[in-house]
Amino acid sequence: MKALCLKCMLLALVFCCCMKGTTYAQEREKVLLDSDMVEAFDDGFAMLLLAKSPKIDLVGVTTLSGNSWVEQGTAWALRQLEDAGKTSVPVAAGLEYPLRPNRHDLFELERKFLGRGHDLWTGSFGLKKPASWQEAYEKSYGSKPSIKPVDKHAVNFIIDTIRANPGKITIAAIGPCGNLAMAIRMAPDIVPLIKRVVYMGGSFFQPGNTTPAAEFNWYFDPEAARIVVRSPIKEQIVLGLDVCEKVVFKREHYDRLLKSMGNHPMRNMLRNSFAGQSFEKNPAFTFYVWDVLVSAVIIDPSLITESVECYIDVNDQFGTSYGQSLAYPELAPLGAQKARVVTAVDAERFWQMLNAPELWQQK
Ligand code: RIB
Ligand code: CA
Numbered sequence: 001m002k003a004l005c006l007k008c009m010l011l012a013l014v015f016c017c018c019m020k021g022t023t024y025a026q027e028r029e030k031v032l033l034d035s036d037m038v039e040a041f042d043d044g045f046a047m048l049l050l051a052k053s054p055k056i057d058l059v060g061v062t063t064l065s066g067n068s069w070v071e072q073g074t075a076w077a078l079r080q081l082e083d084a085g086k087t088s089v090p091v092a093a094g095l096e097y098p099l100r101p102n103r104h105d106l107f108e109l110e111r112k113f114l115g116r117g118h119d120l121w122t123g124s125f126g127l128k129k130p131a132s133w134q135e136a137y138e139k140s141y142g143s144k145p146s147i148k149p150v151d152k153h154a155v156n157f158i159i160d161t162i163r164a165n166p167g168k169i170t171i172a173a174i175g176p177c178g179n180l181a182m183a184i185r186m187a188p189d190i191v192p193l194i195k196r197v198v199y200m201g202g203s204f205f206q207p208g209n210t211t212p213a214a215e216f217n218w219y220f221d222p223e224a225a226r227i228v229v230r231s232p233i234k235e236q237i238v239l240g241l242d243v244c245e246k247v248v249f250k251r252e253h254y255d256r257l258l259k260s261m262g263n264h265p266m267r268n269m270l271r272n273s274f275a276g277q278s279f280e281k282n283p284a285f286t287f288y289v290w291d292v293l294v295s296a297v298i299i300d301p302s303l304i305t306e307s308v309e310c311y312i313d314v315n316d317q318f319g320t321s322y323g324q325s326l327a328y329p330e331l332a333p334l335g336a337q338k339a340r341v342v343t344a345v346d347a348e349r350f351w352q353m354l355n356a357p358e359l360w361q362q363k
Pocket of ligand 1: 036042043066067174175176200209215216217290291
């Protein structure tokens with residue numbers, strides 16, 4: 001009799017552990033990060049937050065040109081995952097160019113014709129295209145990587161991942177929308193299967209940063225951004241410049257971050273980055289954190305303190321408003337979809353999250 005009771009108790013214990021394990025696995029938010037990757041700020045930190053959070057299952061990183069050429073972004077994504085001890089996260093390389101032809105050839109003329117925004121950043125528009133991600137990796141690190149991208153284009157990786165996880169994937173879209181637009185055009189069936197998209201993009205109630213009308217990500221490929229935001233995705237949350245330019249990155253934040261990072265390899269990446277160099281030269285320099293806010297609000301949605309529900313759209317007509325993001329409280333153009341446009345976050349708690357010791361522990 002006693003042996004039977006013991007067996008029943010053991011079985012119950014095993015069952016609970018299995019359920020606990022299943023519950024734990026179900027609780028982690030599955031996130032696919034689509035990024036025009038850079039080292040450290042801002043895409044690199046956005047990826048690190050997701051990769052290290054116990055609440056997140058980072059199912060993959062898809063890269064494309066924007067801040068950087070896709071070859072550079074792929075190399076920098078691989079390296080930062082190696083440094084974070086997250087080499088199991090798959091990386092898939094994506095679009096090299098925006099949908100509209102010859103944008104890189106015409107960029108300087110565009111800025112003369114359309115006007116220049118308050119941010120001089122030109123991303124890959126101003127960079128020489130590497131021959132391959134391997135060349136970009138060896139140029140940046142002088143060594144060969146221990147990992148490589150998956151042998152699948154980012155667009156196919158997105159389609160396959162969404163289909164394999166119906167209703168479960170949050171897409172963090174922190175660069176131009178080319179990969180997502182091509183995935184939606186190639187496989188419209190994935191749209192209702194996407195749990196939600198959280199974007200860094202657009203500037204709805206204030207001027208753009210790249211042209212007076214447009215923010216960089218959506219200016220880089222307005223046609224793609226319009227395709228995605230006009231898709232009937234269950235939930236769209238947008239962090240535009242409206243909130244991103246309220247969280248000002250100052251020297252005091254930089255100094256605190258360097259302390260928190262200890263001897264993490266990304267500390268040198270930060271110091272050698274445009275932001276780090278600028279802070280070191282000019283203590284009064286200020287920057288923004290843009291994409292890192294997207295990861296932060298996915299990890300802790302309570303960081304969002306203010307937002308507006310509205311219909312959104314992107315102007316893809318080549319002219320002075322090319323790439324402009326538009327918000328309509330009602331009476332929107334046919335086809336525009338509803339979104340939650342974030343207008344404020346809890347900056348103090350965000351900085352606490354970014355300085356958390358567990359984020360910078362080397363595993
Ligand atoms: O306008 C800011 C956006 O452009 C950020 O995503 C930054 O990484 C760049 O891609
Ligand atoms: Ca970005």
